[in-house]
Amino acid sequence: MLTKSSPISTQSNLFHSELFSQLDVKDPLIQLANTINWTVFDDAFEQHYSQNNGRPSKPIRLMVGLLLLKQLENLSDERVVL
DSSP states (O other): OOOOOOOOOOOOOOSSSSSHHHHOOOOOHHHHHHHOHHHHHHEEEEEGGGGSSSSSSHHHHHHHHHHHHHHHHHHHHHHHHH
């Protein structure tokens, strides 16, 4: 079952500071993440998922992002998971 990627929320949370405000927006990986059109990946891969059957998936953005990170940083599968 497909889990849709959630857009970055701009709504503030009273009890938790926003993670994005703690990150360096000049970091190249954050700049890359902000330039990628993530809905293209959602649209391309959603046809491979059942809409109402099976275990919920991880968001496609997470899976594509981890694959990009693995390739860009030349990491092993185990290192990406860590």
